[in-house]
Amino acid sequence: MQLTLNQRESMNENIMIIGTGSEEGVERSQIDAAVEGIASASVPGLKERAGVVYASAEIHAALPVRESRSSTKDLNAVMRGVRPIAFLVHSDVEILEGRAPRSGMDEIMVGQLAATRLGVPAERLAVGSKLHFDNRDWTISGRFAAPGTVMNAEIWMPLTDLQVATKRESTLSCVIVTLEDATFADVDVFAKSRLDLEITAIPERSYYASIASFYGPIRVMIIVTAVLIASGGVMGGLNTMYAAFAARVREVGMLQALGYTRSAIVINLTEESVFSAASGALIGTVFGILLLDGLAVRFSMGAFALTIDAPVVFTGFVGGLAVGLVGALPPAVRCLRLPIPEALKSV
Amino acid sequence: MKYSALAISLISLFTLVGCGEQPSQTADAGASVSVQDVAWLLETEPAGAVSVSEVKASATEGQTVVVRGRIGGRKEPISDGSPVFTIVDLSLPHCGEIPGDKCKTPWDYCCETPEDLTANSVTIMLASVDPRVGGLKELDEIVVEGAVGPRPNESVLTVIATGVFVVK
Numbered sequence: 001m002q003l004t005l006n007q008r009e010s011m012n013e014n015i016m017i018i019g020t021g022s023e024e025g026v027e028r029s030q031i032d033a034a035v036e037g038i039a040s041a042s043v044p045g046l047k048e049r050a051g052v053v054y055a056s057a058e059i060h061a062a063l064p065v066r067e068s069r070s071s072t073k074d075l076n077a078v079m080r081g082v083r084p085i086a087f088l089v090h091s092d093v094e095i096l097e098g099r100a101p102r103s104g105m106d107e108i109m110v111g112q113l114a115a116t117r118l119g120v121p122a123e124r125l126a127v128g129s130k131l132h133f134d135n136r137d138w139t140i141s142g143r144f145a146a147p148g149t150v151m152n153a154e155i156w157m158p159l160t161d162l163q164v165a166t167k168r169e170s171t172l173s174c175v176i177v178t179l180e181d182a183t184f185a186d187v188d189v190f191a192k193s194r195l196d197l198e199i200t201a202i203p204e205r206s207y208y209a210s211i212a213s214f215y216g217p218i219r220v221m222i223i224v225t226a227v228l229i230a231s232g233g234v235m236g237g238l239n240t241m242y243a244a245f246a247a248r249v250r251e252v253g254m255l256q257a258l259g260y261t262r263s264a265i266v267i268n269l270t271e272e273s274v275f276s277a278a279s280g281a282l283i284g285t286v287f288g289i290l291l292l293d294g295l296a297v298r299f300s301m302g303a304f305a306l307t308i309d310a311p312v313v314f315t316g317f318v319g320g321l322a323v324g325l326v327g328a329l330p331p332a333v334r335c336l337r338l339p340i341p342e343a344l345k346s347v
Numbered sequence: 348m349k350y351s352a353l354a355i356s357l358i359s360l361f362t363l364v365g366c367g368e369q370p371s372q373t374a375d376a377g378a379s380v381s382v383q384d385v386a387w388l389l390e391t392e393p394a395g396a397v398s399v400s401e402v403k404a405s406a407t408e409g410q411t412v413v414v415r416g417r418i419g420g421r422k423e424p425i426s427d428g429s430p431v432f433t434i435v436d437l438s439l440p441h442c443g444e445i446p447g448d449k450c451k452t453p454w455d456y457c458c459e460t461p462e463d464l465t466a467n468s469v470t471i472m473l474a475s476v477d478p479r480v481g482g483l484k485e486l487d488e489i490v491v492e493g494a495v496g497p498r499p500n501e502s503v504l505t506v507i508a509t510g511v512f513v514v515k
Contacts, residue, residue: 020421020422020461021421021422021455021457021461023422023423183428184426184428184429185426185428185429185430185431185476188426188429188431189429189430189431189472192421192429192431192432192433192470193431193470193472193496193503193505194503195433195465195468195469195470195502195503195504196465196500196502196503198461198465200421200422200423201426202423
């Protein structure tokens with residue numbers, strides 16, 4: 001979730017122009033539709049190709065959609081109304097299947113994780129199928145991917161269509177511009193100078209970072225829960241070791257009687273323990289990769305995919321080895337504490 | 348098992364401590380700031396200061412003005428690396444002056460209507476890159492001396508500052 005909200009490197013170049021006072025949620029922002037043109041003309045150094053300035057006028061809205069006209073269940077969707085320039089400004093977006101929706105044709109395009117966001121099977125959002133909102137059916141004309149960003153769980157549609165659907169023909173949520181020679185300060189000067197437009201400039205990365213900080217307490221709760229679960233695992237591991245070693249007290253006594261030193265026995269028991277823990281960690285890692293990697297999880301801003309990458313595998317494996325190492329020592333010492341005759345007599 | 352509870356408590360405690368937010372770092376205005384960087388900071392208050400609303404009602408492009416106001420008017424009146432900031436007329440109470448208001452960013456004047464705020468705000472532009480270099484911060488009362496920039500309409504007024512005095 002943190003990675004999804006922190007977004008991609010390309011976001012370093014994007015600046016959001018949103019309504020003053022709406023810094024905590026672009027969905028609440030309302031700015032004059034003219035801001036797009038005024039910003040393009042007023043801020044020198046914005047990215048431009050073939051005479052087209054990278055300034056994307058957008059509407060962001062959370063709307064209830066239904067699977068069909070007859071359906072009674074509302075599904076919460078995050079919609080983004082865009083013009084074709086949005087595909088240049090948001091360079092992470094890639095059309096996987098189908099094509100971009102056409103204006104006035106009641107067409108939409110869905111992100112890779114939109115199905116997770118809506119809580120429906122992925123095949124339900126196949127190209128050609130329909131969703132129902134604003135009293136009409138909308139045909140899915142394409143599917144897109146924007147991996148590791150909130151856009152991946154959104155539904156995109158032509159700006160004018162969403163303006164009509166949300167009844168805000170003369171306002172936008174934001175204008176997102178891409179910098180080339182310009183810096184953030186240039187856009188900030190424009191935003192703060194045009195007090196009449198009531199706008200604020202904020203780097204796209206900072207915007208999503210501030211949203212991520214909103215989830216800080218939830219993150220702490222998740223970490224504490226994970227630590228408690230891991231502690232349970234450690235305690236379970238220790239218990240198993242105690243039980244396993246307690247059953248081998250006579251064997252340990254026998255080894256001592258045969259002349260094995262205590263340190264040699266401890267090393268032997270620790271090796272056994274680390275070997276079994278490593279096997280368990282390997283099995284756990286394989287299960288984790290097979291069952292959890294890529295699993296989509298819904299949250300209020302959209303959806304994110306769980307990633308079992310190298311650092312996660314490494315941490316899990318080292319944790320497993322640590323359980324094997326630390327878990328072996330206390331029961332091993334307990335086994336060796338008994339005098340040899342007593343150990344040999346124990347049942 | 349008596350150690351189990353202790354272990355869980357310790358691990359949880361370390362986690363909570365580890366997850367705590369780092370104290371926010373504020374710019375050390377005193378460190379590595381050359382005299383040139385803060386040449387616009389005035390030692391004495393310029394004479395003849397007028398209020399933001401007065402200057403907004405009458406100032407014309409190119410006119411030299413001295414205006415008094417408070418830094419604020421939005422969540423981030425001063426942005427990192429940007430030479431502009433906004434000030435608000437002193438007659439408008441900021442959220443911190445309203446009894447019982449618990450606003451975390453009282454300088455954003457969120458309790459005022461956007462129309463009132465726009466009518467009582469002025470943009471200040473410095474030659475220096477960042478106003479924080481001179482130690483300016485939100486809610487500071489300041490007196491600004493400078494020339495009025497282009498005014499495409501009556502809501503827009505940018506003062507290109509030559510000097511800023513911070514009222515103690």
